[in-house]
Structures are given as C-alpha cells and as structure tokens.
Amino acid sequence: MGNGSLGFVLHNKRYKGLCILHANLASATELHVFTSNRELMVKLPRHCWLFYNRADLRCPELCSPRCPGLQPQLQLSATALSSVHLSGGTTVLPVAADAMQGYSHPSLIKLLQQPQNLSTFINRPALGILPPENFSERLKESLLSVAPKGLPQVMTMACGSCSNENAFKLIFMWYRNKERGRNNVTKEELESCMINQPPGCPDYAMLSFMGGFHGRTFGCLATTHSKAIHKLDIPSLDWPIAPFPRLKYPLEDFVKENQQEEARCLEEVEDLIVKYRKKKKIVAGIIIEPIQSEGGDNHASDDFFRKLRDIARKHGCAFLVDEVQTGGGCTGKFWAHEHWGLDDPADVVTFSKKMMTGGFFHKEEFRPNAPYRIFNTWLGDPSKNLLLAEVIRVIKREDLINNAAHAGKALLTGLLDLQARYPHLISRVRGRGTFCSFDTPNDATRNKLITIARNKGVVLGGCGDRSIRFRPTLIFKDHHAHLFLNIFSDILANFK
C-alpha cells in the first residue's frame, strides 16, 4: 500500500474485498475521495471503511457508524462480485490489498463468535512454554497443511522481521554445529559470547542481494538494500551483497543476454563467498526473495534460483527463501519458490503478512540442538493461527490458488497486449499469478498514470523507480482483470 491510503471494504454475501483510494492524510481531519467526476474533500476521521452490503444495493450502512461524513456524498451500486461502481461512474476495484480472503470474511466472524475460541484471543500464552491444548494439531490444520515440500518443521514468530532474524540465528547455529562436529562448546566460547566477541560470537555473515528487502531490525536491515530511507543513519554489518539480475524484456527477445546477466550475478555470488572467507568472514547462508518486491518487482528465471541453490550447497551455505511478501498463493502457487522445481528444497523459508502470523519452515537438520536457543516470550500468537486455519480452509474450499493463477494469466495477457499497443508507456510487463507489474518511462509518468487510474476508481501501487505493481486479494477474478484492462486501456489511449 502506498503513502496516505484510504481503505474501502466491500461487503457482499461471500467475500469482502479491500480497495485502497489514495488520500491526503497529512491532515487528520480531511480526506480526499476521488470519483470520475471530481475530487471530494470530506471532513472525516483519519480512517474510514465503506461497508457495502450486496443484499442492500442502496446500502444504508454504506458508511456505517465509522464514517458518517461520507454518507451524503457517495452512492454505491453493485455490478460485480467484489467490485463496486460509485455513482459518478467510478468502478472501485480491489487490485491492491493485503488480506488473502478479503476483509471481514463471514467465516472469520463466525470463528470469533464461538465461545470456545474466546480464551485464545484474550489469554496470550508464552507459546514456547505454555502452548494451548493440542497446539501441534492446530499447526497441522494451518501452517503445516501448506508447508513447502521437504520442510516439515515450523516455528512461529510475531512478524516478518522476527522471522528473518530468527532464521538467521537458526542458520548460524546450524553452521557452527557443523564446524564444531563432535567437539563440545568450549569455555572460551561461552565466555567470549557474553561480551559479543569471537569465538563465541563468530564472524559469520548472510549474503544478500542488491534490491532485496528482508525487514528493518538490525540483522534484517543488514540484508535489506531496496531504499535508502530504510537504512540511513543505522549502523550495519559488513556482510556481502551480490547483484540481482536485471532482466531485459520481453524475455523471448533477450534469451542470451538474460542468461549472461544471470551467470554474471551467480559468478559474483561465488566470488563474494570466497572473498569474504579469505578475510575470515564466513558466509553461513544466502537470503533471497523469489521476486524482489519492495525493490521493484525484479524477477529472475527458475534456472537462476536452481543454480543459486546449487552454489549454496556447494559452499556449505544455508539457502533461505524469504516469502514474507510472495507467500500465500498470489503467484499461483502457495509459495512462489515452488515454481522453481528445486531438486533439493530450500533450507529455510520465512513468511508473515498475509499469513497473519510470522514464522519459518525448515528442514529437520536445522532444528536447534537444544531448547531455548530459538526463543522469545510469545513466539507468535495462537489467535492468529486460529484465523489462519480458517483462511486456509476458505482458500482450499474456493480453490483460490488456482483462481489466482487463472486471473493472473488474464491480467498478464492483457498487460502484454497493452504493452504491444502502447510501447511508449508500458514496458517490461512481468508477473506470476496476479503478482504482476510493468514499467513506465519514468517516475513522473508512473505517478500521473496512478493518479488518473485512481480518479477512475482503480487503485494501483508503485514500486521501484518507475514500476506499477498489482497485489490483489486471492478473490480477484478474471472479470476483475478485464474490468481493469478496459479502464486502463482507455487511460492509455487518452494519455497525453
């Protein structure tokens, strides 16, 4: 979601989608609401949810108790599941959202109303010591039911940053235990670690990629290289950073160039591992996103990732795939890295955001060798796991992963068509599932396109220098893609 956005929740009988309209939140009391005809300025609380109830087309609850100010100024009428036409002719499309199942899903409301679930929401336990009854069974219904192949172990965490931080720790412990072999921990290690010094705190590193984003706490931030605002003024670690391939599009016209580019990056990875080892800094693991999201929706080929996995194994480094943004089905598989067809699975896969709880999956051999080595007070939150189990049931029942693959194909095909017709405005169309994006000529054009689209009720988000990205919910269907493509085609035709 972008700066100063405003969330519109669409309610109907089966699904609820979230739409974001951009708004000026600099003032706490004014919101700008855009229709095709004009920009409304409304005196309001900072945040408002528009509840739309399909059973009541001229919905009296339109603005619900939460935003009475909007009520006189907007009228909704329904045309399609999860999309809404405003009275000015504006269609509000849920093309930027972060809840897989849409918001206020009735199954989740039901879940919360069941008396036996109340305690889970009120009494947050220290999960590592006092797990709720049958918590391992609960994990089987939720996270373990969607575990990537070959990663049977799961650990829950509170957020994406904690997930990556603890995955790094898991990897460092695993690496040190490999080095240690059958030797015991020495007194020198136990003493030196207390004052942050080697050998107890060894000079290990995670290798990351330029353009990557893995979080904002100190360990994560040392592997994040997407925007200066994340990193400025914060001390960091001298850990190696490899280039991420910059592919040329359309891919079929640049096969050889792109292969060379990927080979260059892989070579640099190996060089960095060797170079850092020479200066006694050991690369214990490699972290990468399947699609660099914050960094501009940068893709690489499945072959690139397979070869990277091989390099990691060759050099004894753990291979950590960060699925915090890509996980959860939007790419047309539950985990984006499942597209790669790895022979040897990733060692650790982290998740958060749409998964409602943070955490990571890992191979058996990465299991900590003693209790309390990966630990914190809460270790996640069983109430989030309860919600996730229900969301996963909805996803399976409604076949929403295949829906994302299908709707994504409609979206990508349409974008490629627009690119062919408006090559001066659209380039580098790319995507997997509905996780699509394209480039515009420059930042100014990108922002102008986003504004025009927004005024037509289509909410788009930017990423990188001049890209536009799609992040719809899993309930985004083919007809939403067509609705979007029609509107955007008009925008491009009339763009000056």
Place this chain on the structure above:
Amino acid sequence: MGNGSLGFVLHNKRYKGLCILHANLASATELHVFTSNRELMVKLPRHCWLFYNRADLRCPELCSPRCPGLQPQLQLSATALSSVHLSGGTTVLPVAADAMQGYSHPSLIKLLQQPQNLSTFINRPALGILPPENFSERLKESLLSVAPKGLPQVMTMACGSCSNENAFKLIFMWYRNKERGRNNVTKEELESCMINQPPGCPDYAMLSFMGGFHGRTFGCLATTHSKAIHKLDIPSLDWPIAPFPRLKYPLEDFVKENQQEEARCLEEVEDLIVKYRKKKKIVAGIIIEPIQSEGGDNHASDDFFRKLRDIARKHGCAFLVDEVQTGGGCTGKFWAHEHWGLDDPADVVTFSKKMMTGGFFHKEEFRPNAPYRIFNTWLGDPSKNLLLAEVIRVIKREDLINNAAHAGKALLTGLLDLQARYPHLISRVRGRGTFCSFDTPNDATRNKLITIARNKGVVLGGCGDRSIRFRPTLIFKDHHAHLFLNIFSDILANFK
C-alpha cells in the same frame, strides 16, 4: 516461567489467577502433577488448564473439556480469592504469572463479545498507513493514559525485541540529525548506506550493562549479556559493555561499600564512552533495565540511575530505559523508573509483555524527522490495544498498583524476617512492590527449595545463578503474601 511448566488457571467471580506447576514436558503425553502427598503422573495433552469456578466448590468443570485426564485425580476446594487448596492439603498460589489482571478476566470476555469489536480482531490493519478510526483516541485511553511523565509520544510495536530494535534506530537517527545540524543528507550518505557502509551507516553504538537482557534479535542481542545460551554462535557488534553494580545486602550495613561500587560502575561508563569515541565508535545511547531481571534481579540505587542519566546527558547520549519486564505496575508504580525521581526524564522507555503490545514512549525531540523512518507492516496490533485499554481500566478501578505496593511490602517484610531467622538459607532479600527476590547459598539449594515449595503447591521461579524471584499478578494481595510466608517458613524450618 521456567522450563516445562504447566499452567493452572483459577476462575472465580472477579479474578482469575494463573499458577504454574512445573511438569516434565519432555514427553508430549505425560504430565507430572504435584500435591503434598505424592506426585501424580497423568496421561494428558501437553497443556492443561484447570478451571475453577468459585460458585461451584466441587467444580464439575474442574478439568473442563481441556484436560479430562486430571478430573479423577484432583479435587479443589476454595479458601481464598485467587488461591486454591488441593485435596491433599496443597495450596496453589498465584505467585508466578505474567498477566497483570489474571487470566480470562470477565471484562475482557465482555469486550470480545461486543459486535463492534469483532472487526478489530479479524482485520489487522497496517497501522502506519491505515489506522482504525480514532486510533489516536484509543491510544489516549490505553498507553497514553499511563505514559511516563515527560514522554508524550508513543509508538506501538509487535513485541519487546522490535520495541528495543526500533528504539535504537530512533536514537541513532536523533543522534545523526544532531551531528548533521542544518546540513542536508549527502549523496555519499545515501549511496553508502545501501551497502551497509559509513557515512550512511555510521559507526554508532549503544552502551549496555553486563547482566542485562534486552531481547534476542541482532541489535537487542548485542546489548544482552545475561546468559550464554542467548548469544552463543550468533555474530555480534563491538559495542561497549559496562559493569552493573553488585550491591551488598542488607543495604543499611553496606552503605559506603555500595556507594563505592556504584561509583566504580559509573566511572567505567564514562571511560567506555570516551574510549569508544577515541576509536571512532560513537556511543549514541545507553540502555538499562530498572531491575536486571533475567540477569538475576539485580538492583541499583535510585541515586545510581539519576547519576547515570546525568552522564548520558553530559556526553550527549540518549538514555533508554527498558521496562519490558519491570513495567505495568508490579514494582508499586506503573513504571519502575518512576521510583528514581529523575529531574530530566528518560529519553525513550520501551515496554511489552504484560502491556500486551510492544512499543516505546519518547520525548518530542526524538520524533523521527520524516515518515516511514520508523516503520513496519503492522506496527503493533489494535486488538491488543483494545484489550490493554480494558486492563488499564480494571487496574485503575481496583487500585491494583497500590495493591502491588502494599502486598509487596508484606512480602518483603516477611522475607526479611525469614532471612533473619534462616541466614544460612536466605540472603540478599530485595524487591520493589511484589517484584521481590532473594539469594540461596547455591544452585542446588535453590532448586531443592523450588521443588519442595512446588510440592506444597507454591510455584516459585529462579533467576540468575542462585536467586528465587517473585512475579505475581497485580491481584496478589497481602493474604497471599502471608499464605506464602507461612508455607515457606515451614519449608525452611524443616530444610535439611
């Protein structure tokens, strides 16, 4: 809470207290339940809650649906609010708990059952972009209503580690902006920060204390020095570590020695700041707990902390007080550092655990100079804030902070009396409010005392090398203290 603990929840009309009995959780299906007569071994799920309903003294719900296995083996009868006698004569006392108001408090159940609150629990927003309606008002009802004097700004986070990590970042940004003055950020800074190098990532440090615990993510872990298991095998940062005073007890007999010890530690703090600056590593902030909790309940005088605050200011360092464990009222003031009577408030105060949400308070001048500098996807969770607001209402209504001060005095007085009678078993009695502790001669004696007490239904926790610590809920009353003291007096009288 200790390893392999088992939670017993006591229900009655007004309050619910949590008791922990230690249990062997090595096996997933066996629990050891201790009464005064014998140790029961029960085939059970890993976790069980014993619900006790005051209105039904021979409670049929004793074991509730959650642990049918226990039902035939234990009978409860009530004698006192929030404490329970088992049929074998065992009293179960809530002397180790981590929820201020006790568990399953009826006010919280009511809160969750109100339809207007459902959305808060189901639809978790990105708080930094899409705060719920009137969220700032909600913060005034909860966190801001208990803000430490002089710290009007609050930022929420998901957990204690994230709170400290982001407090460090806030401090580093503040420090760099001070250095920068009216100069703009340079191109060199913007470029170098992307690859983890100075000047964009300056060589700043936080000064911490031996024995301190501030969390387990990379930044936090560099300031944590309580146990080797937290730090072993994890790379760290070369940040300065000062000694924390080791006071001699009883305090009145060692006034001069303790003053000298504190002066020595303060001198070392100043020396470290100067020494690190000489090697171009700038101490931007000092982090300290009001009572070193994980490290063994180590106290220092109010005068020590006031002088430390002065040193921080003198050297231009921020003063960060970590109240993750001490905050929330157990010391007899809502924040433990309020006992110090600082002229100039701390700059940043972090919290989590009993506060249900993580976060930090800070002075106006520490407010980030641009949006998105302190940021993450969730920035906490409004559902936790909703619960906290209710908990704070209960605390104020029931005057539970004063209760903690009062009950704590009864507990401490009694412990001092026991120390006078059994000096070979109890020493260094110390505490503030109910946040009390004492030392035993050695680890073996400590563990034996904990076991005997447990078999009499009194749950105690250990900390440090040979200390026993108290962490009751805020509903622990004078009569609980007396009940404990009577039982423990017998234990000491018969100890061999």
